Amino acid sequence: MKHKNGEIWEFENNVNNTTGGVEDAHSDGGVILGLDGGTTSTICICMRVLPFSSSSKLPDPIPILARAVAGCSNHNSVGEAAARDTLEQVMAETLVKAGAKRSAVRAVCLGVSGVNHPTDQERILNWLRDIFPSHVKLYVHNDAVAALASGTYGKLHGCVLIAGTGCIAYGFTEDGQEARAAGAGPVLGDWGSGYGISAQALTAVIRANDGRGPQTMLTNSILQSLGLSSPDELIGWTYADPSWARIATLVPLVVSCAEAGDQIANRILDDAVQELALDVKAVVERLGLSGPDGNGSFPVVMVGGVLEANKKWDIGKEVTACIQKTYPKASPIRPKVEPAVGAALLAWNSLMKETSKLS
């Protein structure tokens, strides 16, 4: 439990039980940290350990003690050192707010984007072991796994579909097999993502302007929204800052044009629906989630701005319909808690399993 950033944890000297803090994991069950680390932001929550009962029924609302937010913790984006600093600081801040020391922590579960390989996982686990006491259970996953757990309340079963700036489908069988589809970024064809939808809308405007494609309402809608006077200026706008998130912000304009009857915008959204449903179907097939007769039930957790768009043209609803055409018993879930809470519930679920094995 040595660490170079010792000063981050100095607050622990001032924490004691009389201030309402949670000092000892054994005195009252202790706490769990759940973390959702993405490319845009990192969210950490601290949850009191829930009593383990055979029914595993969860209290509503989940008893969150504290929550803290930080920036990017994807090591592919900011480098390993900066990603670790962000992770450590946001965990410490969460414990400060909860008035709890590391000795009160029973488990930590990190869902971090950019964790794509067992070696990524192992590196972060080794680093966490230096920060937390040896009794603390540590879990590291891709952030998609935390999103799945946010819909299943900590149970790793079913498939999650995330469609925000990017998109990915990630699934687990009850016996722990996993599979993913998409999540490979725009160069590698994540066309159902917010970026994918927006890039196709921009392309449609350029094609209409060149005379290579039909006219579309997207032209006026996008130019007006970006404050540009001609489609030629889109080239400069696009490459001045080609960040995926900036381009993905155009999705609501595509939805509005589609609702207004624009055929091009409708075709772009229809294609995105097919792509997103295909991401899920690929995972379901590889894991056999629908059972041997293809008629089994399994959860499909739907997360992200593209699927949440609460509009007449409801992308999430269309994706669900498309999935259920193939798997009638697929059971869509819109999570009521955020992925960081999903991560904490995942840790709680794992703790519970280990405890029941011991008893």
Place this chain on the structure above:
Amino acid sequence: MKHKNGEIWEFENNVNNTTGGVEDAHSDGGVILGLDGGTTSTICICMRVLPFSSSSKLPDPIPILARAVAGCSNHNSVGEAAARDTLEQVMAETLVKAGAKRSAVRAVCLGVSGVNHPTDQERILNWLRDIFPSHVKLYVHNDAVAALASGTYGKLHGCVLIAGTGCIAYGFTEDGQEARAAGAGPVLGDWGSGYGISAQALTAVIRANDGRGPQTMLTNSILQSLGLSSPDELIGWTYADPSWARIATLVPLVVSCAEAGDQIANRILDDAVQELALDVKAVVERLGLSGPDGNGSFPVVMVGGVLEANKKWDIGKEVTACIQKTYPKASPIRPKVEPAVGAALLAWNSLMKETSKLS
């Protein structure tokens, strides 16, 4: 003719006629500078002014006095100051090699990528006026225009299709109207480009691996060529350095797989052919190049690695066939000189016109 980089031109003090140099534009007709400035490299050539005759017949080979090569001169890529330094240095180096002073120059024609707007043109012209004596005729165009002129020996008429890392179609009517299509980069859907073909091949590998698409020979071919052991590693490879040119290098692998009968690779190339032909058709339609009955003759100049691929699966040949289905009298040209020579011939052509007007 003041300029901050005066030292670049100090060589002129050592040039005189007795060393075989060309000092005075009036003594022997003088010289022309032609420049092709791209994102990868910049090429400048110095040509002796050809005699103006009514037949305008060009000598073969074109009498090139000197040639120099430098790096990127696209101001969008390296900034305006660096782009100008590159342009000035490569022009000076060419004149050094030709043994000619600026006073011997009759005309300068720059075809520079990133020149997309009259204001871009005007800025570069103003800067050139400070470098060259006032008698020098100055011309600035997009680099596609120099490529067109390389196929038409300086005449601005017809359409050029360039397909290398990127792609663009650019055309002129005989009375000076111009139009372009594509050339907007990968985010904005230049799918017929080398980048576009390669990105679709990478996407096909990811889809096959996910179970979202059919198996393809591209998987083994690309992984082996990049020294990777699994398709998952393509994500890291792609985003470690997402430069367009690096990704575009995969085109020959796609062609090989298509020649070996791979259906996915064949479909990617078929789609690219349709896209590239559509770029040309859009320009031809907007300019009315095929005449009122659609049966007129016009040159289509074909330039760039994607079109030059001298393989059994010949993309350029297929594009030509596709264009000629719509315009039977479209006349394909593979230039015998490079675009920098095209730029020089363009300047020569313009000089000739101005001279014939005066006489």
